[in-house]
Amino acid sequence: MLKKMGEAVARVARKVNETVESGSDTLDLAECKLVSFPIGIYKVLRNVSDQIHLITLANNELKSLTSKFMTTFSQLRELRLEGNFLHRLPNEISSLQHLKAIDLSRNQFRDFPEQLTTLPMLETINLEENEIAADVPVEKLAAMPALRTINLRFNPLSAEVRVIAPPLIKFDMLMSPEGARAPPP
Template sequence: MLKKMGEAVARVARKVNETVESGSDTLDLAECKLVSFPIGIYKVLRNVTDQIHLITLANNELKSLTSKFMTTFCQLRELHLEGNFLHRLPNEVSTLRHLQAIDLSRNQFRDFPEQLTTLPALETINLEENNIVDVPVEKLAAMPALRSINLRFNPLSAEVRVIAPPLIKFDMLMSPEGARAPPP
């Protein structure tokens, strides 16, 4: 167990150092078995947080992200969080004024993360394979940049299915009612 954890930590450290040394705008911590975002990373990245535009934390074991994560990486353009155990986002996600794409597919959202509707640059939201029943259609319709939202394989209410199409100017992907996601 510890050896495995040590390997995971070393891998994270290596990837973080790569980002710092190469002056990259990307931090890729996908598939690092992370249960939370490692606090030490904030220190290591403190001089470069503004240049980081893409963070991938896909396929980890995250149950939540902190407000510090959101306020630290406030220059993000893309955030990939698919394949975790997230069921909500901190309110500070509203500080991500430049965010254009967020992938929250294959998580455990029951409620639509409404903070996303306040983001002026957001173009793409992926919430495929969650447990969302209700969607704030009016708020989504008012989003200035939104181009597509993927809600496939969510148990959306009949009401959402009826109300949404006439109100929205963007692509809203929905599965046929009762459709089940293919097994991974």
């Protein structure tokens, strides 16, 4: 067990160092078996956090992200969090004023993460394969200046959402036919 953990930590450290050394704008920590975002990374990236525009934490075991994560990486343009156990976002996500795309597919959201509606540059929201039934803030989404696509396929959306949304919005809202099941992974 510890050996496995050690390998995971070493892998994360290697990827973080690559980002720092290459001056890359991307931090890729996909498939690192992370249960939380490693606190040590903040120190290592302290001087370069502003240049990081894409973070991938896909296919980990994250249950939440902290407000510190959001405020540290406030320059993010894209955040990929698909395939985790997230069910909410910290309010500080509102500090991601430059974010253009967020992928929250294959998580455990029951409620639409309404904080996303405060992000002025956001163009794409992917919430495919979550457990969102009602409370999609259609009016707030409709008021978002940059929003182009929101993917709500394979969510148990209520009939109400399906009826209310289309006439109000000017962006693409992807929904599965009622009762459709996601294909098994």
